[in-house]
Amino acid sequence: MELFDRTPEQLGFVPRGRSTNRLPVPPPADLGVGEEDAPVQRRREFMTTSTGATVALVLGLEETPVSGRLALSDVDRINGKIGRLAAHFTSVGGGGLYPVATAYLARLRRTADGCTYGPRVEQALNSAISDLCSSAGWAALDAGEPGQARLMYADALQSAILAGDRRGQARAWSNLAMQARVDGRLRESLRINRAALESRQARQDPLIAALLHARLAIGHARAKDRPAAARSILAAERAYDRADRAVPPPWLRFLDGAELAGLAAIAHQALGRLPDAETATAQALELLAPSMRRSRAFYSVQLAELQVAQGHLDRAAGTVADIDTGALSSQRITERLAVVHRTLATT
Template sequence: MNEPNDVLAALIVQAGWSWAGLARRVNELAASEGQALRYDYTAVNRWVKKGERPRPPVPTFIARSLSERLGRRVAPSDFGMPDVETLAARGLAYGGSPLQTAETIIDLGRADMKRRHVIKAPFVLAALGAPSRDWLLSTLDEMSTERGPRQVGMRQVAGMRDMFALFQEMDVMRGGGHARTALIEYMSSYVVPLLKRDHQPAVERALYEASAELAYLIGWMAYDDGEHGLAQRYLIQALHLAQASGSAPLGAHVLAGLSDQANLLGHPHEALMLARAGRHGLAENESFACMADLHVLEARALAALGDESAAGRAITRAESTFNRVVHADEPEWAKFIDAPYLLGEVAHCFRDLSQVSELERFAKESAEGARQQGRARRGALSHAVLAVGDLTRNDIESAAAKGIQVVNLAASVNSTRCIATVRDLQHRMKPYSGVPEVQQFNARAQELLGLAA
């Protein structure tokens, strides 16, 4: 038999609820979310006296009821009830106050660091529509208002941006699995306490913007590490913080990340919608790098859909926009949108369209630029495209040689995307498993990455 839940009993008394009143409010909150519950005082009696734990999401409704009356946040874990499934749902929610958004990010981070089940939460396609719509409507509404220049140079914000630059560099050079835990710890121990203080409006908006950048980067690291459901939740919360900050370019950048993820997971229609929402919410001269990225991600989605002419037009727009980029004028988060990145993404478009000559031209330039920068992840992705081009031309030996280059580069970074790229090449080369060069490629993949053919 479970022990009585004395903590819950005490919270109910502090909140001034009767057992019947708490049960009634739980039913009302459930009804507001389309769930029909019929709890009464006897159910609360079982929760308190017998220590029974109702299934999620009921603990969340209990916590929300208590929070309303107490005027402070109460989590199910505060009174010994589970919150794993509801955290997964809360991570997909777009709304509430920026502080609630920051707390959701921290709760995701705690679960992430402790390897709780929320890290296995699924990617939810239906969750993409509302955030992109709400962000776009809010951004278009703000475009019609006059805002004074934003105060910059605050010490705390400058420190957060320096930390962002450091962690983004680690992600670009070493992969998303390398430092995510450390960034989560920084967000939890330093950033959220700052957000809880009172600030002047200009400082507050700047803090929201810097926090959104960090939340986006955590999500991007999770994406690169193959934790797609978790990544989606971080990115949705980052989008809400970006909206609270008033930064249209940053919000568009988060939508670009969601578009990239949707396309990778085989949802090009949604990827196209997200990229276009980002474009529509971004004024042309706010960030040429971000706009070029959105154009090329639109091209990626169109290429995946097989729309060759529309993809070609989007590529042309991406190239012409990128030619206007002055990197010194771009925000720190846009610095990775450089020639090796853009050329690599264009190469992927031509891979999906089976245009080998164009594929090779762009992928070679991307791979060489990545080599000069020491960017193994980008180099691995571009060499993999070149290998696919060789397979399309039936040059199996050359494809296998490039595949070994991909393996060598993938072994130097902590990136599940790179591992998946090697897996994809293994799958594509399976019909040629008797070719000695392919056997060498598979042996190398097994030796360095533990990937059997």
């Protein structure tokens, strides 16, 4: 339903208890697929192709022009496809979507080189490319490609600068700071994060400021600076409270009360405050929307890790038993879950 924007009936499914005798008889195979049967054909394609291929098919990524005159309406359609890709990342994880994102990025590079357009369209296209690079970076992490993620974030920053897109620049700086922290370069991560917070976009957009402060709190916690971590957590909460409730851009829709609680939990865990981290993680899981399946799996694994670390093995076993990774495409999450399973099996 999410992929095709159709009801189950329009996709050819029959509700339970309803007889199939009243349904139209499909035409013979040699007659081809008619207009009414196209959704059924699309459902069959969905069932027999990979997640990445299915998303590419549904979004019509090959429809983006690579020659001719490009208009703002074309860039609007490109942004729509990128936004839907970002929504799929939060739903199923980015591992299977990483090849789709990089293939679409290559196509947009061809669009930029092969089409003609004016200054406004050029600016909008660079902004879209920056957006896709940042999303592709997150997908690379889920695919187990941290080196590629780092390159994607750098490309995102470059395209955002070319576009004069301050929000895109703030996003790219935030991702680069996070990646530096993941790579163990804590001082560099803190410097990047502070610089991003001093940008005009962070000062003007409380939601971006909330994300930057929350990630800065994790950096301070990893550096064992408890007072600075506490100040950053409080700053993130205050910034989030100041944010208006207008619909944010697709890439930022993951940031809500649940995500802030989850990020605070990571900071508490880095400081060794495991009970506080467990409480905050449980709060994140309670607040998560049903559509945030990747985040639910991520924080459920985090909760199990915290329970194991505190010796609560029975609770951890119950937590992992409820984790559903069947439809999830994230090597990053499944590897952590495997470690928890091994620990429980050998303890």
